[in-house]
Amino acid sequence: MRIAIVHDWLVTYAGAERVLEQMLHCYPEADLFSLVDFLPDQGRGFILDKPVTTSFVQRLPFARKKYRTYLPFMLLAVEQLNLSSYDLVISSSHAVAKGVLTGPEQLHLSYVHSPIRYAWDLQHQYLRESGLDRGLKGWAAKAILHYIRLWDTRTANGVDGFLSNSRFIARRIHKTYRRDSTVVYPPVDVSDFPLCLEKEDFYVTASRLVPYKKVDLIVEAFSSMPDKRLVVIGDGPDFAKVQAKAGPNVELLGFASSDVLRDHLQRARAFVFAAEEDFGIAPLEAQACGTPVIAYGRGGALETVRGLGVVPDGPTGVFFAEQSVAAVVEAVQRFEREGGAAIAPEACRDNALRFAPERFREEFMAFVEREWMAFGKGR
Template sequence: MKIALVQDGLMCRGGGEQVALCFHKAFPQAPIYTLCYKSDLTFPEFESCDIRSSWLKHFVKTDDTMKKLFFPLGILAMQSHDLSQFDVVLMSGTHCAKYVKVRDSALVISYSFTPFRLAWDPSSYSQYLNATGWKKKLFEYVVRQLRFTDFAAAQRPNHYIAMTDETANRLINAYKIKNSVSIINPPVNVAKFKPSPDPKKYFLVVSRLEYYKKVDLVIEAFNRLGYPLVIVGKGLQANEIKALAKENITFMSDLNAEQLSDLYANCRAFIFPQHEDYGITPLEANAAGRPVIAFKAGGVLTTQIELIGKVAESTALFFDDQTSESLEDAVIRFEKIESEFDPEFIRRHAEKFDESIFIKKIKEYVLGRFYEFYGNKDLSAKTV
């Protein structure tokens, strides 16, 4: 079996990049095709991989720039990747992995996080919401073109894998998928995190500083509470979001794995205000033994054990309304029961989502679909 891996981009340290790294661990001999790759911006483990970037890498230095150039340059750049020599193409992403060239007889499997957000949920971007006049018309034209192009490309995969039932339903509705969509939860590398015997007094957010991540909501709540808050991340709206914060709020970015692990381990609780498709960061906090205070929607409903009964058998306290007031109330409730959370129980829960389990499931899935698809055909390459 001659297999190729495809990832949207390798320009940051996010959940998508973790999935791509696990694909590599499942199939270490397979090359990774991507739009752009910068070794200093993503996980260092990629340096030992056979990574094949598109020509767009010559014009892109940051993840934000790569996203701005996606339409139409990113699409054209991914189309320049010719994978016609491969029997199996395993891709992950949301927007551009699906544009690579594959032969008609190849088995194509897409691990899709969600339908391309700009095409199918443009209102999640403040630039779209706030646009007026000719800018609004231009946005609407681009969105229509993206949706048409994205839908057409999404018809090629033979099989789809989703993160959760919610994201599977989104994929089915957007792309009119006829086959069943399998569910394999994304991984967390539990070994990178260790609980601390003596957590500090700050709360923690790890997130891109974008409109739909709702970091501004957290800042509003903590401006009133006055409690120490550490926010780790970068993004297009970083300057606007930082301008909202009072002196009790600290911003960090460009941390190495050890520094980030230490921040997780020593926080009082991890704050997760967004409706996320899945959300790796709450599980990373769990791996460090820390509880989560999260908006009750999306991926956390799959990955967290909500506080309903015993605190010691819970991993998260949810708040029902996506408002700063609701979050503030949750933080105050958390203070009253903080000491009852069990770091060992929380970490054991995270181990159920460890990358070793994900790698095993992905490898079994791909090999199963391969033998189902090709049967006893004599292929030119037999090695995995």
């Protein structure tokens, strides 16, 4: 059986790439395809140093830094990848990878991290935050996103079986494509985040500083509580905006190494998380360290954090109901009032262990084998 794995783009090692890494451990003989490959030589270990077949987008001007601006061309580019010699095609898709062309004698399984967020339910937020909600450029962007939605719906018909990274995304897939999917949670390398029972008197948040992460909201909330200390780890286009809202009790570290991140996650009193994520790996890394999570109660966090007052035993965090300063403040106060006695570091660690890489590989390969057997019987 010849296997091809298709990934959207290879430029960094983030959440989607951790999933790809485990896919390649499941099927090391697979050939790898991607629209672009700009991984540095020293950062290719997670793809087993495999050669990558890329698309024409790789050769477009300024593609190394501006590849995202070529999204409209990627719809065409992914269809030009020639996969006709493969029996099994697995796409790892948060943008266009699921749009590869396959024939009736090929099985195409797609692990969807999310349907294209900025083309579907997050379109209005994306346009507003990009300054494209008005004017001629705005109308052009809306027209392009309309075309992307048509393409995205059509190409869903070429997928034989869908996997989703959470029940939240499974609902989004059903809403978008009217297709059911099997949930296989992404892998979290909990072994890299050892349990620490001794906590210090500070809170931490860590993420890329972009609008939807709502780090500025967390900073504003803690700035209004000068008796509580917050450490912010991460960099991004919103750094200046976040910095402007930071009081003396808020420390911005900017980009930090994995060692610094691990050290703060282990020692922090709690990890604060205000984004509506599809899944969210950072809260699980914190829990692996035995650190509770104070999280916005929407999206993937509802599946990775055991909320105080939500589950009967073994809570690992506190939820807040809206993305507002007041809600964050109230959640922190509730955590200090009730969480200290109710949330145990060992319970946080046990919860995180449910998402270990070994579990991902087992569930992923079982799904592929079931689909392959059913596909063979149907021919």
